[in-house]
Ligand SMILES: Cc1cc2nc3c(=O)[nH]c(=O)nc-3n(C[C@H](O)[C@H](O)[C@H](O)COP(=O)(O)OP(=O)(O)OC[C@H]3O[C@@H](n4cnc5c(N)ncnc54)[C@H](O)[C@@H]3O)c2cc1C
Ligand SMILES: Cc1ncc(C[n+]2csc(CCOP(=O)(O)OP(=O)(O)O)c2C)c(N)n1
Ligand code: SF4
């Protein structure tokens with residue numbers, strides 16, 4: 001097998017599973033260590049640079065980092081990365097003097113961002129810091145996009161959104177609320193150097209079934225209803241509520257309904273429980289609030305009594321898989337089920353809509369009604385116009401919107417400076433030995449064996465009584481530190497220097513997870529099977545080094561390395577060293593190398 | 596040396612043996628030996644061997660003398676019986692234990708100082724008596740624990756770390772064991788687990804005195820140029836006579852070798868030693884041939900390793916002494932101490 005090139009920019013980055021999985025590549029272990037040492041403001045600023053909304057994301061992020069977390073492969077559960085982010089936000093002291101300010105001297109370029117969701121606000125932040133004059137136009141009453149209008153207050157209080165949108169507004173960003181852009185054509189005539197479209201995926205899919213029109217008064221589109229709840233336009237719902245759909249919107253709908261008078265609130269989904277789109281923790285939260293989830297029921301009709309909704313009819317289905325593994329739901333043939341109800345919330349999907357973009361501007365849309373974009377630069381076919389967030393590739397989540405905002409800001413900056421867009425600024429990378437003494441490292445290499453800590457919750461009766469009461473209390477400092485200690489410091493890399501190795505096997509013998517091997521060379525598949533613990537997780541790299549005296553190779557399976565440094569402590573010659581790898585993705589303004 | 600205990604976190608795919616144990620379950624306390632010590636590798640090889648053989652840890656008694664090597668039983672088989680005896684006295688304590696309870700697997704761990712210097716007499720008699728045990732000497736050519744004085748296995752002409760040349764003749768413990776009647780004799784190198792682990796497995800399954808001389812470099816006091824027990828020197832002069840594979844009765848035999856290159860030796864307990872010849876013909880059942888081979892090669896400066904001798908029909912001390920089958924602790928007081936009448940009868944019979 002070819003020896004590993006640890007200089008390749010992605011090699012060590014991939015070892016830091018959480019950072020690699022985070023769309024914005026937040027240096028997770030770096031901030032977790034700051035939390036463990038009680039430096040909350042530092043932890044917050046590390047996050048703020050990467051993901052712009054630490055307090056928000058620390059509560060509601062989709063957390064793709066957690067399923068990726070290495071701890072989850074050696075323990076019952078991954079590190080509570082997301083909730084530690086909230087700890088940074090909750091306990092940080094005054095950070096006003098840490099937040100950068102926009103240059104007073106502007107660079108003369110004017111940028112318009114449409115929509116004030118996370119994507120636009122990220123573009124605005126990154127560009128404002130470079131001296132761009134950024135204006136944001138949003139049709140809502142307050143900044144934040146769907147973070148404000150959709151996510152219920154009991155998960156994400158307004159104060160947190162206010163604080164973090166405020167950091168951006170203070171960078172001389174002009175945020176115009178209640179300002180709908182009705183025509184891209186006319187916006188383009190206003191002489192903006194570039195336009196960023198971050199308008200999200202604002203349309204909720206409807207259930208076109210018999211009875212839909214007749215019973216319309218008590219059938220609501222989930223995201224419209226949630227927006228009305230968020231802004232206080234809706235304060236009640238009937239006692240018996242059926243929520244159709246199995247995604248996160250459905251979970252927010254049912255939990256909101258439970259707080260607005262719904263007593264018998266149930267979620268009905270056509271798929272099975274495990275295949276539901278909602279994150280496991282969202283389902284758990286709904287179940288915790290006494291909301292049953294009914295699976296394998298396909299809605300077929302709204303029942304009504306002269307226009308007054310009385311219930312929903314469901315067909316019973318089961319999943320069948322074809323040879324390609326695709327799922328089909330087929331009727332079981334059992335009798336239909338009728339559930340009575342007073343209101344229905346339809347949460348079966350979300351779509352993009354761009355009624356305000358004229359189709360003759362040279363801005364192309366594909367067959368699904370999404371803009372045609374360069375996947376890396378996010379530039380549309382109209383060079384001055386860029387997209388990001390849900391508006392770009394359909395509904396995703398906040399952290400993806402942020403990550404795309406960063407990329408779009410880089411593109412816009414390069415566009416305004418007439419630099420080629422496809423040449424992207426690389427991340428900055430540092431690699432530094434952590435050795436302080438024979439058994440001393442500048443990180444805490446003792447592995448905590450504690451189980452994942454649960455986030456304390458407010459009493460159920462208190463949270464069900466008031467829709468604005470936040471359910472989670474967040475970790476206290478003691479729990480936060482215990483949870484932070486669970487992080488394995490995957491960024492502290494094991495770095496091997498073959499010419500120092502005397503092949504004494506000390507590292508092989510001490511490694512608690514038996515991931516180091518000295519063996520005869522072979523092809524990767526063969527090698528993977530031959531290791532002390534077969535390396536069957538092919539998503540995880542093998543670290544291979546040659547140049548040993550016996551002509552064997554050193555093979556380390558990165559998969560479950562605990563980054564405990566025991567190999568380096570045991571090595572008599574210093575052939576192993578623990579080196580911290582710190583990667584920061586480039587933000588707008590960073591230069592791309594000339595080639 | 597590390598101060599931290601090994602974390603208990605494990606990969607879900609960590610191999611488990613027939614008892615459901617992982618290798619980690621056969622470990623002991625964290626080693627306090629110098630980083631890179633060959634002895635630690637031997638501990639790991641013992642762990643691997645016991646794991647592979649599905650040995651129940653509580654069926655093992657590990658005994659040792661004094662020295663860095665003799666400290667190692669603390670670092671493996673944390674759930675086994677252990678006895679850390681006086682310097683050079685492991686063999687007699689082990690013999691006593693074996694006499695009292697023949698149902699345990701006896702593993703004696705010693706050093707070259709412990710066995711070839713102060714304990715040479717004890718070593719000799721354990722081999723001679725045919726104690727059913729695995730006798731491992733972790734041979735580094737020095738007294739590691741007392742800071743590197745030459746031991747009795749140090750080669751004549753080899754240099755100490757401070758440049759002093761050894762003028763005494765070395766004792767070859769493997770050759771001695773052969774002469775004294777050990778029925779399983781091997782030599783290996785701590786830095787070659789592929790060779791070492793099967794040799795330990797074969798020894799653990801052998802009925803009779805099994806002796807393994809394991810060259811085990813002392814990184815701190817005997818791993819320099821001029822030493823004949825350094826990693827580099829041993830690798831350069833290592834002449835393996837064969838490679839062993841231990842096949843248990845429950846295993847399916849899957850290995851295929853060119854005809855004629857493989858020799859099968861069925862041990863007393865049904866385990867099979869698959870011996871793959873390396874280089875020229877070497878017959879590990881030829882007692883005199885083995886002794887001669889060792890001497891010839893030693894004269895050439897080679898370190899002969901592998902399974903040097905095995906007698907698959909060996910008998911052990913219990914057979915020689917016609918001892919009772921049951922462990923003494925299961926016989927009961929009345930049987931063990933039959934009273935004054937029985938004593939009188941015995942005395943009378945001797946008058
Ligand atoms: C019910 C629900 C719950 C969710 N929960 C989570 C969660 O827990 N975690 C998570 O990560 N994600 C969640 N999401 C998804 C997340 O909210 C979105 O992915 C994210 O907000 C997208 O950001 P964006 O910047 O692309 O657009 P948006 O946040 O959608 O913001 C777009 C803004 O543009 C405005 N706008 C649209 N058209 C115009 C126009 N023509 N002129 C002016 N303004 C306009 C919109 O009103 C809106 O304010 C949830 C979504 C929903 C529906
Ligand atoms: C009766 C007695 N004499 C001398 C000593 C001092 N002593 C301790 S360890 C040792 C030598 C150990 O050498 P070896 O058996 O080769 O072990 P190593 O440390 O090299 O592994 C000596 C002489 C002692 N502990 N007891
Ligand atoms: S253990 Fe820590 S560094 Fe490793 S993936 Fe999980 S959070 Fe990231």
Ligand code: SF4
Nearest residue numbers: 511561562564565567
């Ligand atoms: S840091 Fe070294 S000893 Fe620790 S798990 Fe990783 S490879 Fe093994």
Ligand code: SF4
Nearest residue numbers: 501502504505507571
């Ligand atoms: S401990 Fe160091 S010298 Fe020994 S095998 Fe491992 S890397 Fe090589």
Ligand SMILES: [Mg+2]
Nearest residue numbers: 706707735737
């Ligand atoms: Mg010694």
